[in-house]
Amino acid sequence: MDALWVSDPANVRSLSGFTSPADGKVLVTRQGATLYTDARYTVQAEQESPLPAFIARPPATYDHAAPGLEGLRVGFEAESLTVAGLEDLQAAWPGVTLVPLRGVVQELRAVKSPGEIRQIREAQALADRVFGEVRPLIRAGVTEQDVAYEIESRLLRAGAESAFGIIVASGPRGALPHGHASGRVIEDGDLVTVDMGARLGGYHSDMTRTVAVGTPGEEMRRIYRAVYEAEQAAVAAVKPGVRAADLDAVARDILTAHGLGEAFAHSLGHGVGLEVHERPGLRGTSEDVLEAGMLVTIEPGAYVPGLGGVRIEDLLLVTEDGHEVLSRSPIEEL
Amino acid sequence: MDALWVSDPANVRSLSGFTSPADGKVLVTRQGATLYTDARYTVQAEQESPLPAFIARPPATYDHAAPGLEGLRVGFEAESLTVAGLEDLQAAWPGVTLVPLRGVVQELRAVKSPGEIRQIREAQALADRVFGEVRPLIRAGVTEQDVAYEIESRLLRAGAESAFGIIVASGPRGALPHGHASGRVIEDGDLVTVDMGARLGGYHSDMTRTVAVGTPGEEMRRIYRAVYEAEQAAVAAVKPGVRAADLDAVARDILTAHGLGEAFAHSLGHGVGLEVHERPGLRGTSEDVLEAGMLVTIEPGAYVPGLGGVRIEDLLLVTEDGHEVLSRSPIEEL
Numbered sequence: 001m002d003a004l005w006v007s008d009p010a011n012v013r014s015l016s017g018f019t020s021p022a023d024g025k026v027l028v029t030r031q032g033a034t035l036y037t038d039a040r041y042t043v044q045a046e047q048e049s050p051l052p053a054f055i056a057r058p059p060a061t062y063d064h065a066a067p068g069l070e071g072l073r074v075g076f077e078a079e080s081l082t083v084a085g086l087e088d089l090q091a092a093w094p095g096v097t098l099v100p101l102r103g104v105v106q107e108l109r110a111v112k113s114p115g116e117i118r119q120i121r122e123a124q125a126l127a128d129r130v131f132g133e134v135r136p137l138i139r140a141g142v143t144e145q146d147v148a149y150e151i152e153s154r155l156l157r158a159g160a161e162s163a164f165g166i167i168v169a170s171g172p173r174g175a176l177p178h179g180h181a182s183g184r185v186i187e188d189g190d191l192v193t194v195d196m197g198a199r200l201g202g203y204h205s206d207m208t209r210t211v212a213v214g215t216p217g218e219e220m221r222r223i224y225r226a227v228y229e230a231e232q233a234a235v236a237a238v239k240p241g242v243r244a245a246d247l248d249a250v251a252r253d254i255l256t257a258h259g260l261g262e263a264f265a266h267s268l269g270h271g272v273g274l275e276v277h278e279r280p281g282l283r284g285t286s287e288d289v290l291e292a293g294m295l296v297t298i299e300p301g302a303y304v305p306g307l308g309g310v311r312i313e314d315l316l317l318v319t320e321d322g323h324e325v326l327s328r329s330p331i332e333e334l
Numbered sequence: 335m336d337a338l339w340v341s342d343p344a345n346v347r348s349l350s351g352f353t354s355p356a357d358g359k360v361l362v363t364r365q366g367a368t369l370y371t372d373a374r375y376t377v378q379a380e381q382e383s384p385l386p387a388f389i390a391r392p393p394a395t396y397d398h399a400a401p402g403l404e405g406l407r408v409g410f411e412a413e414s415l416t417v418a419g420l421e422d423l424q425a426a427w428p429g430v431t432l433v434p435l436r437g438v439v440q441e442l443r444a445v446k447s448p449g450e451i452r453q454i455r456e457a458q459a460l461a462d463r464v465f466g467e468v469r470p471l472i473r474a475g476v477t478e479q480d481v482a483y484e485i486e487s488r489l490l491r492a493g494a495e496s497a498f499g500i501i502v503a504s505g506p507r508g509a510l511p512h513g514h515a516s517g518r519v520i521e522d523g524d525l526v527t528v529d530m531g532a533r534l535g536g537y538h539s540d541m542t543r544t545v546a547v548g549t550p551g552e553e554m555r556r557i558y559r560a561v562y563e564a565e566q567a568a569v570a571a572v573k574p575g576v577r578a579a580d581l582d583a584v585a586r587d588i589l590t591a592h593g594l595g596e597a598f599a600h601s602l603g604h605g606v607g608l609e610v611h612e613r614p615g616l617r618g619t620s621e622d623v624l625e626a627g628m629l630v631t632i633e634p635g636a637y638v639p640g641l642g643g644v645r646i647e648d649l650l651l652v653t654e655d656g657h658e659v660l661s662r663s664p665i666e667e668l
Contacts, residue, residue, distance in 0.1 A: 020512070039599035040511040043639055076417070083420050083434050084412035100417050145493060153487045159479060177374040178354070183493075265373035305377055 001099065002072035003029040005089070008080035010274040011105035018049045019202055026051070027065050036061045062092030069093055075101040103279065110271055110279040111293040116203060117317060120272065120295055123160065123198040124205035124315055124326045130154045131196065131209065131329045140188040140213055144168035147194065148181035155198050163197030163204040164276050174210070174309035177266055177301060188214035191224065193301075193311050197276060204276045206297050207327040208313030212334055216308075223302050224310045224334045226258035230300040231312040231331075234268060238298065238316050238323040244268075244286040251300040252284070260302040263309075269297035272315060294318040295326075335433065336406035337363040339423070342414035344608040345439035352383040353536055360385070361399050370395045396426030403427055409435040437613065444605055444613040445627040450537060451651060454606065454629055457494065457532040458539035458649055458660045464488045465530065465543065465663045474522040474547055478502035481528065482515035489532050497531030497538040498610050508544070508643035511600055511635060522548035525558065527635075527645050531610060538610045540631050541661040542647030546668055550642075557636050558644045558668045560592035564634040565646040565665075568602060572632065572650050572657040578602075578620040585634040586618070594636040597643075603631035606649060628652040629660075 006012055006026040016035045018024045024045075025036040035051040037044075045053040054064050074093070076086065078100035089098060112120070134150045148166040155162055169179030171190040179193075186192060195208040210224060230251040237250050248268040255264045267283030272295045280288030282296060290296070299313030315327045340346055340360040350369045352358045358379075359370040369385040371378075379387040388398050408427070410420065412434035423432060446454070468484045482500040489496055503513030505524040513527075520526060529542040544558060564585040571584050582602040589598045601617030606629045614622030616630060624630070630652065635645030649661045 042599075043510050044513070078418040078421065079416055081417050082413055083410070083415050083417055084436055086417050087412065087434065100421065102418055149490050152490055156483050156486055176377050179378070265376075 001075040001101075003027060003069060003074045004101075004104065005074055005076045005081075006105060007085065008077050008105065010109070010278070011077065011080070013202065013274055014105060014109050016049045016051050018045055018051075020044060025061065029068060031068075034065070036064075058088060059092050062089060066093055066096075070095045073097045073099055075099045075104065077104070078102050106279045109273055110288075111291055112273060112295055116273060117293070117295070119201050119203040120205060120315075121317075121326055123163075123200040123203055124207065125328075126155070126158055126160055126200060127196060127198040127205045127207055128328045130158070130198070131194070131207070135211065138186065138192055138194070138211055138213060140186055140190075142186055144170055144173070144181040144184050144186065144192075147186075147192075151194075151196055160198040160200040163199040163206060167193065167195035167208075169193045169309065170213075172306060172308055175303045175305045175307065177303055177309065177311065186213055189216050190214070191216050191220050191308055191310060193309060195311065195313065202274055204272050204274075205315055205326070206272050206276055206313065207315055207329060208299055208311045209329055209331065210310045210312060211332055216334070220308055220310070221334045222258075223260065223263075223304070226255055226260055227300055227302050227310045227312055228331065230254040231298060231314070234298045234300065235314055235316065235323070235325065238290065238296070238318060240290055240292045240318055240320065242290045244280050244282045244288040244290065245284050247282055247290075247298075248284050248286070251298070255300060255302060263302035263304055264300055265303055266301065269299050269313070271296055290318050292318050292320045335409040335435075337361060337403060337408045338435075338438065339408055339410045339415075340439060341419065342411050342439065344443070344612070345411065345414070347536065347608055348439060348443055350383045350385050352379055352385075354378060359395065363402060365402075368399070370399075392422060393426050396423060400427055400430075404429045407431045407433055409433045409438065411438070412436050440613045443607055444622075445625055446607060446629055450607060451627070451629070453535050453537040454539060454649075455660055457497075457534040457537055458541065459662075460489070460492055460494055460534060461530060461532040461539045461541055462662045464492070464532070465528070465541070469545065472520065472526055472528070472545055472547060474520055474524075476520055478504055478507070478515040478518050478520065478526075481520075481526075485528075485530055492532075494532040494534040497533040497540060501527065501529035501542075503527045503643065504547075506640060506642055509637045509639045509641065511637055511643065511645065520547055523550050524548075525550050525554050525642055525644060527643060529645065529647065536608060538606050538608075539649055539661075540606050540610055540647065541649055541663060542633055542645045543663055543665065544644045544646060545666055550668070554642055554644070555668045556592075557594065557597075557638070560589055560594055561634055561636050561644045561646055562665065564588040565632060565648070568632045568634065569648055569650065569657070569659065572624065572630070572652060574624055574626045574652055574654065576624045578614050578616045578622040578624065579618050581616055581624075581632075582618050582620070585632070589634060589636060597636035597638055598634055599637055600635065603633050603647070605630055624652050626652050626654045
């Protein structure tokens with residue numbers, strides 16, 4: 001490639017420092033890099049980015065870049081640029097060979113800098129504090145939305161925000177792996193899955209705890225213990241050099257042995273950073289290999305329609321000699 | 335077209351009822367429509383959508399659809415589907431002619447149903463109530479983030495959420511059209527621009543008020559009055575049959591006459607619905623024409639780097655004989 005056209009918002013931020021979620025692009029050439037955004041962000045671009053900025057809307061943006069790109073091979077982000085976006089670039093840059101690329105900047109982002117690790121550590125510490133405050137409020141008679149409100153308002157009060165729609169899935173709703181908090185009233189005997197994260201300074205944390213209200217039935221406690229066993233085994237296996245697919249298998253084999261292979265309906269985990277879900281992908285089909293400096297979740301679960309579900313998720317930093325579990329909220333024993 | 339592959343999340347919701355923000359697709363053929371999502375959403379898809387659902391991840395999703403599409407022309411959403419997504423479809427459907435389309439479902443969504451109008455009306459009523467409660471708290475000594483917290487926590491408490499990152503831009507930060515709430519302490523004499531919306535049942539509201547803390551300087555009051563004049567003139571012109579580009583010109587001509595043409599650095603407004611920004615686009619280059627049942631914002635502004643800025647935004651329903659202003663929060667006289 002002679003140049004790279006960066007359109008993915010998290011990649012734009014990572015390369016430029018510009019934090020606007022949707023309206024920046026970066027062109028990297030052998031001569032340097034330029035930030036493109038529009039007039040709503042003139043001041044913000046100056047304040048946030050060391051890159052020279054060109055303020056315009058497409059197609060003026062493309063016209064500005066065109067002369068320097070004539071005859072070159074320019075890579076673009078196929079996983080971010082829409083087909084319409086590509087058509088517009090092709091029309092504006094007829095003399096340019098546009099080459100689809102996947103995951104170039106994402107791969108650079110998978111290993112975090114010390115500053116990024118500090119930021120995510122801080123986000124997780126806040127999430128742990130908030131979860132500790134809210135745990136006693138999870139009891140029979142309150143709704144899932146009450147619990148989510150207590151979490152989200154505390155995150156806001158601390159100057160953060162929720163990293164994603166908070167999942168509070170109680171009783172039979174636990175069978176929805178991504179069951180956002182509803183109006184359901186939590187009942188005695190429920191398991192309640194709470195999946196939450198803080199977004200602080202643009203970086204995310206991510207953690208799930210499944211907690212008991214009263215004494216759940218024996219089958220749900222059996223499922224809980226199986227998920228816990230799978231989670232702890234996968235956490236213990238995290239270190240540099242391990243294949244993501246092998247980690248996924250560690251947890252999946254344990255759940256399969258408990259008759260819960262089919263009930264583990266998603267992958268083991270994912271990287272966390274400027275996005276809640278980023279490289280590496282911890283799933284059976286992944287070719288990623290763990291490296292020191294990666295931040296990953298380990299989050300096996302089991303979901304049984306009509307009955308309920310369990311997920312336990314920790315956030316880990318891969319270190320030179322193994323890992324550090326950043327999420328410190330206690331995991332209950334059932 | 336023989337069929338349409340729908341990948342835009344708001345379009346998927348609009349056609350299927352399925353509310354997951356990112357993981358559904360709809361295939362519309364002459365025989366009917368099918369919802370595709372993965373196993374995290376099995377139960378949710380059943381509960382929310384009347385469409386038959388096929389539960390799988392790509393490429394199994396594409397393989398399921400392939401036999402019925404052989405030899406057909408299938409439209410896809412060029413503004414939503416990424417280049418990588420198209421490459422995957424091409425690989426999975428070698429016998430299919432894939433045709434890029436722009437804005438097909440978006441155009442259907444521009445005119446709202448009575449149920450959608452009711453939902454947006456309710457979202458705006460909540461936003462008005464919250465703004466009324468928070469207006470007295472906007473005073474010298476509080477930070478922009480304090481104001482945003484008061485708004486957002488009230489929205490959450492009401493079972494809604496913020497439609498977008500709340501903009502609270504005070505004093506010189508008013509020059510940032512999209513200046514999200516910062517730690518800046520509001521001072522006596524500041525103008526404070528507050529741009530907020532509620533998201534309720536998936537639908538959005540959107541409104542901006544610029545309020546005075548103490549008595550701002552004469553130049554900022556002059557700018558305020560010019561924006562107010564432009565806003566009211568554009569609002570008055572809203573009715574079925576009016577070209578969006580002409581509406582934009584109404585406001586832009588007034589601001590230009592006040593020497594603020596360059597300072598009006600964005601378009602006049604946009605449609606609001608399942609997305610905060612959707613069709614119609616109210617800007618000079620738009621070819622959209624207003625129709626009864628559209629929901630649009632009218633939001634001229636003026637931004638002067640180093641000095642400050644003003645924006646006033648109302649949310650309007652286009653009615654058979656003109657319009658109804660849904661945003662009821664008082665606009666201050668300065």
